Amino acid sequence: MAYKSLLTVATSSEGLLPVVSAAAQIAVRTDAHLDALVLGVDRTQIGYSYVGSGAVMIAAAMERAEEEARVTEKAMNDAMNAQSPDLRYAVDTAVTQLGALTEVVAARARYADLVVLPLPYGEGRGVEDEAVIEAALFEGMAPVLVVPPKGMATADPRRIVVAWNQSREALVAARRSLPFLRRADNVQIVVIDPPTHGPERSDPGGLLCQMLVRHGVRAEVTVLAKTLPRVSDVLVRHLRDTNADLLVMGAYGHSRFREAILGGATRDMLEKAEVPVFLAH
Known part of the structure; x- marks a missing residue:
């Protein structure tokens, strides 16, 4: 693609x-x-x-x-x-x-x-x-x-963070961003406070990492603790610490009659964004 x-x-x-x-x-x-x-x-x-x-x-x-x-x-x-x-x-x-x-x-x-x-x-x-x-x-x-207002440094982001929470939206975002992910030098699949129960409890982000690697992506999993009040705060700090060029995340929303509006988590992230953010729903 x-x-x-x-x-x-x-x-x-x-x-x-x-x-x-x-x-x-x-x-x-x-x-x-x-x-x-x-x-x-x-x-x-x-x-x-x-x-x-x-x-x-x-x-x-x-x-x-x-x-x-x-x-x-x-x-x-x-x-x-x-x-x-x-x-x-x-x-x-x-x-x-x-x-x-x-x-x-x-x-x-x-x-x-x-x-x-x-x-x-x-x-x-x-x-x-x-x-x-x-x-x-x-x-x-x-x-x-x-x-963001400062623009995008390059058409080929070298360091990309993929926010992963096992949701449908996050998976869609990962798939739709493959043209960027394939060309990156490093892709970090970031999992924040993974659940202790569920299909990925023993290997958070492992299946997504396997899928991306099979597509030629240089991917690895990073698990972070939620040490700040909001997940968006933890992501922003990690983006700064790793000097990331791009964030990939699912876009969450809720219904307004037939249409949908951005959910709180998506809005929080966009309000703090210092690097380009790739969204998909």
Whole structure:
């Protein structure tokens, strides 16, 4: 398996270059095509309005969204033009209301091998950034590479940490990240406080390690104690201690009617992320 169709989604011109550069590096390295979807988002949620005023408010909001889309589209094209001349890419622009964003993003993410997005939390980020990640993961069924503001050092991360807890989500993430794992110098399967009962009680992470090694991955298992209040705190400390380039983990969520939203563990990790995070559900 290789990543041949990459997608990035931009809802703002702020912090755009590190994400585009990361996606472009991966696309050139894997001989893939990079698609960019630029969205102007109408963030107004009109609960009610007086007779005759609703249409005016909606029209004004959509005009603002269109103007933001034009600004972001220019920034996207500038960022693409700054990349390697070998990059093959296309930029599409659309305007959507916040409530319809999930459908728009999911329709594109379903046909991407990897979606590259900015960290959804922090200065300059809005509610639509988290909504884009949720749409790609849960409705688009695509793996997502979340890039922090400082960007991604290389398209070939040399030291990768795989967070393992025997869950379906963690296994899906490990499988979908194989193109990265195969090229890494060292892959650590990190297990935090493994259960004393269950199928892996005598060899935590052993079966996953065996599977990855058979794929040519240089993998090993590291078992850590939960010495900090949250699992995300232990992971962040381990990432720093090992100077890791990438974290691979399952994306956890819970239902919001038909859709899903990021669960607490995933959100905690993204809020603390200092390196790119590969997510899959």
